[in-house]
Amino acid sequence: MHSSLLRFRVRFIVGRRRICAPLLIERCPISPLGDIDPKTGVLKNPKCRNYGKSISGKVFAYPVSCGSTVGSYVLYQLSKVGRGPQAIVVKQVDPVLLVGCILGGIELVECSHEDFWYMARDGYVVELNPEEHTLTLIPQ
Amino acid sequence: MSRRPLELAAEVMEKLASIYGVSELIEVAHVHISGVSYLTIGDAGLEFLEDLASKGTKFRVSATVNPIGFDLEHVEQLKIPQDFVNKQLRILNALKSMGANLILSCTPYEIIDLPPGTHVAWGESNAVIYANSILGLRTNREGGPLTVLAAILGKVPKYGLHLDEVRKPTHLVEVKYSQPLNHLVASALGYIIGELVVTGVPLIRGNIIKYFSESPHGHELVKLFLASLATSSQVNRCIIPNLSRDYGGEVPSKVIEVEEKDIRKAIDELSSGATPDAIAIGCPHCSLKEVMLTYKILEREGIRARKLFLLFTSRRVKEELRRLGVLSKLSERGVLVCADTCIVVSPIVRTLGIKVVMTNSGKAAHYLRRMHGIDVVLGDLYDCIKEVRNGA
Numbered sequence: 001m002h003s004s005l006l007r008f009r010v011r012f013i014v015g016r017r018r019i020c021a022p023l024l025i026e027r028c029p030i031s032p033l034g035d036i037d038p039k040t041g042v043l044k045n046p047k048c049r050n051y052g053k054s055i056s057g058k059v060f061a062y063p064v065s066c067g068s069t070v071g072s073y074v075l076y077q078l079s080k081v082g083r084g085p086q087a088i089v090v091k092q093v094d095p096v097l098l099v100g101c102i103l104g105g106i107e108l109v110e111c112s113h114e115d116f117w118y119m120a121r122d123g124y125v126v127e128l129n130p131e132e133h134t135l136t137l138i139p140q
Numbered sequence: 141m142s143r144r145p146l147e148l149a150a151e152v153m154e155k156l157a158s159i160y161g162v163s164e165l166i167e168v169a170h171v172h173i174s175g176v177s178y179l180t181i182g183d184a185g186l187e188f189l190e191d192l193a194s195k196g197t198k199f200r201v202s203a204t205v206n207p208i209g210f211d212l213e214h215v216e217q218l219k220i221p222q223d224f225v226n227k228q229l230r231i232l233n234a235l236k237s238m239g240a241n242l243i244l245s246c247t248p249y250e251i252i253d254l255p256p257g258t259h260v261a262w263g264e265s266n267a268v269i270y271a272n273s274i275l276g277l278r279t280n281r282e283g284g285p286l287t288v289l290a291a292i293l294g295k296v297p298k299y300g301l302h303l304d305e306v307r308k309p310t311h312l313v314e315v316k317y318s319q320p321l322n323h324l325v326a327s328a329l330g331y332i333i334g335e336l337v338v339t340g341v342p343l344i345r346g347n348i349i350k351y352f353s354e355s356p357h358g359h360e361l362v363k364l365f366l367a368s369l370a371t372s373s374q375v376n377r378c379i380i381p382n383l384s385r386d387y388g389g390e391v392p393s394k395v396i397e398v399e400e401k402d403i404r405k406a407i408d409e410l411s412s413g414a415t416p417d418a419i420a421i422g423c424p425h426c427s428l429k430e431v432m433l434t435y436k437i438l439e440r441e442g443i444r445a446r447k448l449f450l451l452f453t454s455r456r457v458k459e460e461l462r463r464l465g466v467l468s469k470l471s472e473r474g475v476l477v478c479a480d481t482c483i484v485v486s487p488i489v490r491t492l493g494i495k496v497v498m499t500n501s502g503k504a505a506h507y508l509r510r511m512h513g514i515d516v517v518l519g520d521l522y523d524c525i526k527e528v529r530n531g532a
Contacts, residue, residue: 013155038184069174069263069283070181077184093159099285102152103188 006137008113013093015107016130021086023124023137024050024058027117031067032100038077041085050122054083059126061089063117065097075100087128089135091117111135145197149293152286157297166259166298168279171203171291172248173240174263175284177485178228179209186231189288193234200294203287204243204252205235206264207425207452209486211478218478219491238291244480245454247363247425249275256385259302261290265376266367266424266503272377273366276386278302281376301376307386309379311337312395315346317403324520325403326361327502330368332406336396339374343392345381353382360430367424368502410505411518416498419445419524420483422452423504428460430521431477435466437525438473445474445528448492455479474528489514498527 026048030036035045041056056078065071075097078084087107090097101108109128111117116135125138153165175181209228210220236242243251249270254260256276262268263282271277280300282290290296300306313333317325333342352358352365362383369375379387421434431453437443451470453461458479461467470477483489483497483504489512497508498517505516519527 013159038182068180069285070185072283072285073181073184073188076188080187095156095159095286096283098155098159099152099283099289102148102155103285 006119008111008116008135009133010089010135011110012130012133013098013108013110014101015087015105017107017128018130019059019086019107019126019128021057021059021126023120023126024053024055024060024122025120026050026062028062029064029066030062032065032071032074032096033068036074036078038074039081039083041078041083055085056083058085059087059089059128060085061120063091065090065094069096071096072100072103075106076103079104079106087126089126109135145192145195145292149289152289153293153295153297157299160297160299162297162299164298165295166302167295168201168261168290169258170252170254170260171199171201171287172206172260172262172264172267173203173235173284173287173291174206175287176206176231176235177209178224178231179485179487181231181284183227185284186227188285189231189234192288192292193237197238197292199239199291201291202241203239203291204241204248206246207244207481207485208232209481210488211480214476214478217476218486218488220487221491224487240291243454243456245425245456246482247427247454250427251454251456261287261296263287265370266363268376269366269370269378270363272301272307273380274362274383274385276384278307281374307377308341308388308390309343309392310340310394311342312392313337313342313344314395314397315344315348316397316399317346317348321348321351321355321361322520322522323361323364323500324407324518324523326365327368327500327505327518328403328406328410329398330365331372331410331502331506332398332402333378334369334371334373334375335406336398337373337375341377341379342375343379343381349380349382352380357429357433360427363424364501371503371506407518410502410516412496412515414496414515414517416447416496416517416527418448418450418492418494418497419528420450420452420497420499420504421501421521421524423482423484423499423501425482426451426453426457428457431457431461432466434475434521434525435470437522438470438475441526443473443525443529446531447528448494449475449528450483451475451477452482453477453479483508484511498524500524
């Protein structure tokens with residue numbers, strides 16, 4: 001029943017892998033440098049709803065990045081130690097994140113639909129389909 | 141990173157171009173690499189740079205490098221931990237093996253000579269704004285990793301300040317301030333203009349301009365002013381008539397007025413009433429002229445520093461001071477002259493247990509609070525020098 005309602009057309013910016021993984025979503029801007037632990041993927045900003053949880057292996061969604069350009073290196077290092085997220089979904093792509101995802105080989109998707117940001121919940125499974133340019137939310 | 145660095149750099153630049161909505165990359169003649177202190181880039185940056193170097197990467201264009209975490213001559217005095225020193229040196233080795241010119245200064249504009257109109261890719265906000273505003277060089281404010289990739293590829297997306305239309309002024313800033321401009325006011329003025337303009341190209345008008353262009357220390361005032369402006373905003377070009385080499389005379393219709401009370405407000409925002417336990421000048425790095433002025437004031441007033449007095453400059457200026465015999469005289473006066481580093485990107489605030497810093501720099505004041513969480517007193521150069529007379 002939710003196949004059309006919970007499917008969104010998105011831009012695949014980095015990577016073209018089919019991915020199916022649980023979602024971790026933040027509503028505030030994220031500064032990769034400072035907010036994400038580069039060795040564990042744990043969110044270390046107390047302002048984050050998922051403070052203390054790890055983005056490792058998840059589809060990590062947040063609206064937009066902020067903070068230092070050194071943030072790109074954090075994503076690179078996360079991947080290097082095998083603790084990177086499966087994919088990152090943002091409302092608007094920025095250079096820091098773009099560079100970080102390319103360096104780290106992390107799938108990066110831009111989704112500007114307000115409905116996605118309204119409906120998405122932690123723990124939903126996200127399916128990314130690069131052939132059809134879609135992101136599907138699967139409530140659990 | 142399994143891919144070839146050149147391919148990686150090309151992919152980054154092409155994808156960036158596409159998110160900026162442009163199709164073209166432009167060749168750059170010079171790159172200034174920022175984000176090289178181990179304090180800011182940590183193991184993540186270190187591993188990235190070593191990874192690139194281990195693949196035999198060579199920069200395609202000439203590239204200079206920003207300050208690092210310490211001056212090698214003063215590692216013990218500054219109590220830099222051995223692990224920090226080792227990792228910082230690994231970062232430098234990686235950059236050197238790729239062909240970087242280790243000037244280790246945030247003022248490449250005092251070292252590198254390029255004709256106006258040249259496209260470059262510079263990191264370091266104070267260098268970027270100086271390049272665009274005064275020298276007529278064309279660069280966006282590139283982040284640390286991007287500058288490294290730009291040096292590898294020799295190209296960046298052709299957008300933003302590389303384009304003529306983006307270089308025209310967007311805001312006319314009328315500065316209503318009739319007193320002489322000193323370091324304190326220049327820093328505060330830049331900071332408040334940045335807060336008001338946020339993004340765009342301000343054109344400055346008012347009596348203060350003559351201090352920038354006519355005062356014997358006008359260059360130092362311009363440096364402090366622009367560095368503060370870029371700190372509180374995303375502004376990367378500011379037009380100062382008579383000084384901006386590629387200003388075409390356009391006057392924007394949007395007007396912003398700045399009065400003395402706005403400047404006071406910025407000073408209050410940046411400065412606390414605490415008692416400093418250290419003085420730091422040289423953000424951006426002091427020019428030779430600025431060091432000599434400091435030296436002359438110390439000599440004239442017979443001042444010997446009774447608290448920590450740190451002066452940051454480039455290696456080139458430090459060598460010149462040594463040659464002139466001034467370095468040892470400054471040392472006798474209690475001034476610790478540090479090259480290759482600065483108060484913001486060095487761990488010395490922590491290693492020396494500094495609680496309150498007095499500085500003439502709005503940029504340093506901003507970052508010392510935010511990055512190091514300490515109190516700051518902002519003052520004119522002269523007041524900073526007088527402060528060292530008081531014992532800690």
